[in-house]
Amino acid sequence: MNNEKFSIINRLKSFKYAFQGLKLFFVNDHNGRIHLFAAVIAIGLSFYLKLSALEWISILGGISAVIVAEILNAAIEKLADVVSPGFHPKIKIVKDLAAAAVLVAACLALVVGAIIFIPKLLFLQR
Numbered sequence: 001m002n003n004e005k006f007s008i009i010n011r012l013k014s015f016k017y018a019f020q021g022l023k024l025f026f027v028n029d030h031n032g033r034i035h036l037f038a039a040v041i042a043i044g045l046s047f048y049l050k051l052s053a054l055e056w057i058s059i060l061g062g063i064s065a066v067i068v069a070e071i072l073n074a075a076i077e078k079l080a081d082v083v084s085p086g087f088h089p090k091i092k093i094v095k096d097l098a099a100a101a102v103l104v105a106a107c108l109a110l111v112v113g114a115i116i117f118i119p120k121l122l123f124l125q126r
């Protein structure tokens, strides 16, 4: 437990650092930029297709799961590169597991997107 006195300034600083992390991810990280682009497309399509509240929740849930997984994956990769700059079989397992988390979230988001968008897009063309 932290015995430091509660300070609103320190809480605000934590937000500042978190936003610095977000900026690092979405501006400097290639995967982050790709995910931001995909999220913008999905949100744009959701507005265009006038999704219901439940459909919006599913799409936003999918987007956040992928972005959260990718941010944690990027953080783990950076930490692993400091801990072991050279090849290490255990670092391989750590990095592969972190990448697997992104893969699972991305596949599920893709399925959710397909279930919601495909019937609406097919219906639009008739």
Ligand SMILES: Nc1ncnc2c1ncn2[C@@H]1O[C@H](COP(=O)(O)OP(=O)(O)OP(=O)(O)O)[C@@H](O)[C@H]1O
Residues within 6 Å of the ligand: 031, 077, 084, 085, 086, 087, 088, 089, 091, 092, 093, 095, 096, 099
């Ligand atoms: N230090 C290491 N020791 C062992 N295996 C590693 C190491 N670094 C990377 N690897 C292997 O290479 C794969 C890719 O690692 P890397 O850090 O390049 O991830 P990436 O997703 O390609 O990176 P980026 O996000 O920069 O594109 C890992 O999943 C792991 O199997």
